[in-house]
Amino acid sequence: MAGQLTHQAVSHALKGIVARVLQIPESTITDDARITDLSLVESIKLLRIAGRIERTFGIELDNEVLFRTGTLSEIADEIHRLCVQEQEKVA
Template sequence: MTTTEILRTVTEIAVAETGLPATVLLPEADLRGMAGVDSVRVLRMIARIERRFDIELDDQDVFGTSTLADVAAVVDKMLREAA
């Protein structure tokens, strides 16, 4: 799976969990500063990402990310390490 495909999937999950349109959830947008995106929604989003990619993200990685591009990069790293 390419980085672009991972980002697309992460964005789709973020759209589903936050209710925000993909036009707002740009790869470099800071999730922490978005109206309506709270820690519970972010945790649900991360849980869905973990299930979708069959990985378990480290808490440090999760809390060290603030954008969808960051999340996609962590997922990409985990998938490469597992291969």
């Protein structure tokens, strides 16, 4: 999946994951939203989001990324970076 991933595709998938876990409309999530400021966020839900990210993208995500990273765009940057890194390991 990493081969054809763009930042935009990662961002879109991330918003979908967050919306499903938090049970909020995807349309209410913006790139500049801080994940910890979204409604209904709790630590356990952040861990569920991290797990879904890992399964979706085939990466290992440091759970602290969700707790300490600012915006969804910045989280998407980290996911994209990890995907590229995983792809380079395989190549």
